[in-house]
Amino acid sequence: MTEQEIITRYFSRHSADAGVEIGIGDDGAVVRPPKSSRLVITSDTLNEGVHFAPGCKPGDLGYKVLAVNLSDLAAMGAAPLWASLNLSLADAEHVWLEGFSQGLFQLADRYGVRLIGGDVVRGPLSVSLYMVGFLEPDLMLTRSGARPGDFIYVSGTIGDAAMGVKLRDGIQHRKMAKADHEYFTLRLNRPEPKVNLGQEIVSCASAAIDISDGLLSDLHQILLMSEVGAQIELDQIPLSKAMRRQLKTDKDWHVVLTGGDDYELMFTVCPEHQDAIEMISEKTACPTRCIGRITQGKGIELSRSGQSFSLPDKLGFDHFS
Amino acid sequence: MTEQEIITRYFSRHSADAGVEIGIGDDGAVVRPPKSSRLVITSDTLNEGVHFAPGCKPGDLGYKVLAVNLSDLAAMGAAPLWASLNLSLADAEHVWLEGFSQGLFQLADRYGVRLIGGDVVRGPLSVSLYMVGFLEPDLMLTRSGARPGDFIYVSGTIGDAAMGVKLRDGIQHRKMAKADHEYFTLRLNRPEPKVNLGQEIVSCASAAIDISDGLLSDLHQILLMSEVGAQIELDQIPLSKAMRRQLKTDKDWHVVLTGGDDYELMFTVCPEHQDAIEMISEKTACPTRCIGRITQGKGIELSRSGQSFSLPDKLGFDHFS
Numbered sequence: 001m002t003e004q005e006i007i008t009r010y011f012s013r014h015s016a017d018a019g020v021e022i023g024i025g026d027d028g029a030v031v032r033p034p035k036s037s038r039l040v041i042t043s044d045t046l047n048e049g050v051h052f053a054p055g056c057k058p059g060d061l062g063y064k065v066l067a068v069n070l071s072d073l074a075a076m077g078a079a080p081l082w083a084s085l086n087l088s089l090a091d092a093e094h095v096w097l098e099g100f101s102q103g104l105f106q107l108a109d110r111y112g113v114r115l116i117g118g119d120v121v122r123g124p125l126s127v128s129l130y131m132v133g134f135l136e137p138d139l140m141l142t143r144s145g146a147r148p149g150d151f152i153y154v155s156g157t158i159g160d161a162a163m164g165v166k167l168r169d170g171i172q173h174r175k176m177a178k179a180d181h182e183y184f185t186l187r188l189n190r191p192e193p194k195v196n197l198g199q200e201i202v203s204c205a206s207a208a209i210d211i212s213d214g215l216l217s218d219l220h221q222i223l224l225m226s227e228v229g230a231q232i233e234l235d236q237i238p239l240s241k242a243m244r245r246q247l248k249t250d251k252d253w254h255v256v257l258t259g260g261d262d263y264e265l266m267f268t269v270c271p272e273h274q275d276a277i278e279m280i281s282e283k284t285a286c287p288t289r290c291i292g293r294i295t296q297g298k299g300i301e302l303s304r305s306g307q308s309f310s311l312p313d314k315l316g317f318d319h320f321s
Numbered sequence: 322m323t324e325q326e327i328i329t330r331y332f333s334r335h336s337a338d339a340g341v342e343i344g345i346g347d348d349g350a351v352v353r354p355p356k357s358s359r360l361v362i363t364s365d366t367l368n369e370g371v372h373f374a375p376g377c378k379p380g381d382l383g384y385k386v387l388a389v390n391l392s393d394l395a396a397m398g399a400a401p402l403w404a405s406l407n408l409s410l411a412d413a414e415h416v417w418l419e420g421f422s423q424g425l426f427q428l429a430d431r432y433g434v435r436l437i438g439g440d441v442v443r444g445p446l447s448v449s450l451y452m453v454g455f456l457e458p459d460l461m462l463t464r465s466g467a468r469p470g471d472f473i474y475v476s477g478t479i480g481d482a483a484m485g486v487k488l489r490d491g492i493q494h495r496k497m498a499k500a501d502h503e504y505f506t507l508r509l510n511r512p513e514p515k516v517n518l519g520q521e522i523v524s525c526a527s528a529a530i531d532i533s534d535g536l537l538s539d540l541h542q543i544l545l546m547s548e549v550g551a552q553i554e555l556d557q558i559p560l561s562k563a564m565r566r567q568l569k570t571d572k573d574w575h576v577v578l579t580g581g582d583d584y585e586l587m588f589t590v591c592p593e594h595q596d597a598i599e600m601i602s603e604k605t606a607c608p609t610r611c612i613g614r615i616t617q618g619k620g621i622e623l624s625r626s627g628q629s630f631s632l633p634d635k636l637g638f639d640h641f642s
Contacts, residue, residue: 001641001642002639002641002642003639003640003641003642004639006641021359021461022461022463025464025546026397026463026464026465026546027363027393027394027396027397027464027529027530027531028361028362028363028393028394028396028397028399028454029361029362029363030359030360030361030397030456030461031359031360031361031362032359032360033354033358033360037354038342038351038352038353039351039352039353039354040349040350040351040352041349041350041352041403041405041437041438041451041453042348042349042350042438043405043407043438043439043440043449043451044407044440045407045409045440045442045444045447045449047409047442047443047444047445047447048444049444050442050443050444051442072348072349073348073349075348075349076347076348076349076351078349082362084362084364084451086364086365086366086407086449086451088366088368088447089641091641092641116362117362117363117364118364119364119365119366119449120640120641121366121368121371121372121640122368122371122640122641123366123368123369123370123371123445123447124368124444124445124447126366126368126409126444126445126447128364128366128407128440128449130362130364130405130407130451132362132453133349135351140342140343140351142343142347143346143347143348144347208348209348210348225346225347318323318324318325319324319441319442319443320322320323320324320327320410320412320413320441320443321322321323321324
């Protein structure tokens, strides 16, 4: 297969306009942004042996590279529009390309995302995706708007994907039911980006981030950018039933607190807007839970059942430290 | 160094607005497109051992990954705005990162490009860059507008970068002067994207592409998309003095015809607009030369000194064929 054949066969789709004048097939794509909007631009790379294991199902990979970018858009309160895909492949294998593109388009179709371009080259397996979304006038979510007194919320349940990583890498040896194993693996491989939730809370949350590197590590980013501190009550952190079954010791909590890959949203809300969050949770069918509060101090204080709980040495994942 | 430190130290720059509301440091960048414009989005990946040799100077790599994207924008007639960088690194080395970022910003500054985001992750050395540019209302260049009778132009000189590749890979054994060797290497490592030329010809060229995979291969793309044929006169292809010294046999011509990496523009122009092209060449200080004509036929006919010249078996570079 030539590059052109790969692109035509697996990635070119003629779809309704959506502001796309020229899609895949020219030197660049030509798009029309919605009127008087601001655009949000995100990009993420997933590398074999780093972000995913050799032998990762291609459909999971195609799904996930779009999911992590949609999650970034959600954390800014943006609606998704267009994606560009840069794919490095050791070989052009039909089964792999078909699975990958199906996983990608499965999620793309759910949110009306148009694949408008990219690059297919030879190299160690690596997937970079770039996304453009848009914001309604005068609205956006950033990491820098949290104020003392704001409540800290998270969506979904926390730590499941990190448990999936431990299972994948063979470093979780405690016995568990097959169904729990499958649940954690699914949460790792097919995270559900909180696209609708992000677009709804943009009008009432003061700050937001998506939980990709770990609950504490990502909270730390909000605190740094907002110049505030935080108190977190461990008992309030929403956990799946499967995760509850795994939590035996204090150290087990580190998976919940520092594990990444959940792609849930963490956001802060001033007291007047708490009711709005409840309504949005219901409307988007997306559970959210208040897990603590922003303080005037610096850093993070953890407590559990009224007792202080020690901060882990490492707050989350970092590629180079 | 943490990811955050790498980004802050080498890639975060606070610069004048340029439509950037939120730059590097949040879940995504927030930008304001110019009013009633259409945007052009391009992306390119460069992998170690594929697009560049191990040991490639980091400054050359930083420069080149931006240059190849600027070249795509130029081929669409767009003005550059914002870039996003996805960088996979085996290690975070100060000397490498400093050289790379300097090369990148050196070219970025020349065209007012703002680096607004990206991703720094661990992996085999690979650089993906995404760019957004904009088009004036009602104007754009595509590959599909060439019509029979149009003249075919190229900018600059052709084949120099391909000779640079041969020298780099040690497969050019004919003796040459040191100055010529350096010239070819510079043309490969520091291509000059034809940003200004692209923005000027957008009002009068019928089709355009940048020469990245090879003169014939890229011409073939225009012919496919425009459903036309072409006649090319080899004697008219602009060559550097250094290249003329290397052209001894018919086979030597294949470097000129099928070598990639020149990042010159190839474009088609109807007879009425030939004068405009001459004026634009002068205004932008960018030499252009008519090398042939679009025909009603299919495919490419080559001639040299009035004689037919055989098409090479392979028209240019392809990663997977």
